[in-house]
Amino acid sequence: MVDRGMVIVGAGEAGVRAAFALREQGYQGSVTLIGEEPHLPYERPPLSKVGPDASSGSVRAIAADDRFAEAGIAFRRGLRVTALQPSEHHLALERGEFLPYERLLLATGAAPRQLPGVPSSKRIHVLRTVEHAEAIRCHMQPGRHVAILGGGFIGLELAAMGRKLGTEITLIEVQPRVLIRGVPEVLALKLQARHVAEGVVLICGVPVEGIRSDENAVTIALGNGRTVEADALVVGIGAQPNTALASDARLTIENGIAVDQHLRTSDPDIFAAGDCCSFPVHAYAGRRVRLESWRNAQDQGAVAAANMLGHDEVFKNVPWFWSDQYDLTLQVAGLADGAIQEIVRPLTAEAEILFHLGADGQLLAASGLGPGGAVARDIRLAEMLIGKGTKPDPATLADPATKLKSLL
Numbered sequence: 001m002v003d004r005g006m007v008i009v010g011a012g013e014a015g016v017r018a019a020f021a022l023r024e025q026g027y028q029g030s031v032t033l034i035g036e037e038p039h040l041p042y043e044r045p046p047l048s049k050v051g052p053d054a055s056s057g058s059v060r061a062i063a064a065d066d067r068f069a070e071a072g073i074a075f076r077r078g079l080r081v082t083a084l085q086p087s088e089h090h091l092a093l094e095r096g097e098f099l100p101y102e103r104l105l106l107a108t109g110a111a112p113r114q115l116p117g118v119p120s121s122k123r124i125h126v127l128r129t130v131e132h133a134e135a136i137r138c139h140m141q142p143g144r145h146v147a148i149l150g151g152g153f154i155g156l157e158l159a160a161m162g163r164k165l166g167t168e169i170t171l172i173e174v175q176p177r178v179l180i181r182g183v184p185e186v187l188a189l190k191l192q193a194r195h196v197a198e199g200v201v202l203i204c205g206v207p208v209e210g211i212r213s214d215e216n217a218v219t220i221a222l223g224n225g226r227t228v229e230a231d232a233l234v235v236g237i238g239a240q241p242n243t244a245l246a247s248d249a250r251l252t253i254e255n256g257i258a259v260d261q262h263l264r265t266s267d268p269d270i271f272a273a274g275d276c277c278s279f280p281v282h283a284y285a286g287r288r289v290r291l292e293s294w295r296n297a298q299d300q301g302a303v304a305a306a307n308m309l310g311h312d313e314v315f316k317n318v319p320w321f322w323s324d325q326y327d328l329t330l331q332v333a334g335l336a337d338g339a340i341q342e343i344v345r346p347l348t349a350e351a352e353i354l355f356h357l358g359a360d361g362q363l364l365a366a367s368g369l370g371p372g373g374a375v376a377r378d379i380r381l382a383e384m385l386i387g388k389g390t391k392p393d394p395a396t397l398a399d400p401a402t403k404l405k406s407l408l
Helices: 013-024 065-071 130-137 153-164 185-197 244-248 294-308 376-387 394-398
Strands: 006-009 031-035 073-077 081-085 090-093 098-100 103-106 110-112 145-149 168-173 201-204 208-213 218-222 227-230 232-235 239-241 270-272 277-281 287-289 320-325 328-334 341-346 352-357 363-371
Touching: 006 013, 013 031, 013 065, 013 073, 013 103, 013 294, 065 073, 081 244, 103 294, 145 153, 145 218, 145 227, 153 168, 153 185, 153 320, 168 227, 185 201, 185 320, 185 328, 185 363, 218 232, 270 294, 294 320, 328 376, 341 394, 352 376, 352 394, 363 376
Parallel strands: 006 031, 006 103, 031 073, 103 270, 145 168, 145 232, 168 201
Antiparallel strands: 081 090, 090 098, 110 239, 208 218, 218 227, 277 287, 320 328, 328 363, 341 352, 352 363
16 A cells, blocks of 8 residues: 655745644654755845844744655655646656655645846846845945845835844835735834835836846936935735746636635645635625735645544634834734724834724724834734624724723
């Protein structure tokens, strides 16, 4: 008898969490984790942030080699899967190898979105891997000028990192403001103002007409006739899910690998988790979304593992994400689309939370901004309220003297 076992493709947060969860839930068969990168699995959020040693940019491993060995997980690094063959229940690997599976988890993540027409250059970068981060950090030095295209989380976090390291930063966002998707305007504008106060040159609402690069510099031509010349350019315009394996295997694709509430794909023996998949959100009547979030990847990895073992656990987590910029932390729980009322809850002179209510009064989302962990507790409680589908009194939400925990 061939031990087909459990196979996980993708050694990021979702894949690693699933591998260990299989063991934690008592699975005794073989567990194989495949990663394309040559490194131990590592955490990606620190890549765009300054750590305790601002000059090092050290990477934190998710798990060390000995932990994989102790758990009996076969971690195969630096290996590419070339094809998925569901009818045969096996994967084709490079160099002609085939790997059978009983059940399979695709945790293939996402790749940086490329800007058409951008020339290949050692001075033009994207950010996804540790190698990308190291190349960018080489330019983040006093006296250097780095341009960043894209005012999302990655672009803003890199801008904050650059200023902390003494780098001149110009950030270009073609939309009217930064964080145009998913973050309320009032909080986004506060972050914009902080970046400007820190010395970032911020250009919003202007299209990019062309990008040129030579041995010495990168030149960005803008639609208003202005040009920006920098030592390097980082393109941070979002990410797209890695779906090639799934698509070639004729699995359903819908803004990522489409999964059901159990994280099962259109093939009953194949699951997907993390940045690569779109899933129905339980708290929003099954609305399908795709999230690029560290915690979402972890949580989905655990649920996928349970369901690979035959359970029918429903993924019910409320979307949540965060961003650290300078001493400020932004946290958002839920999806504010469809909200018609916004309630402000001041916490301190520097911290506040916005609650977003639907037409029926249901709490749909909460967004908070403040120094350090000022908003963390209330956002966590709001997340629980959203998950329960509560319809809290707006006056109560606005009153910082009323404990949110009492509404549970």
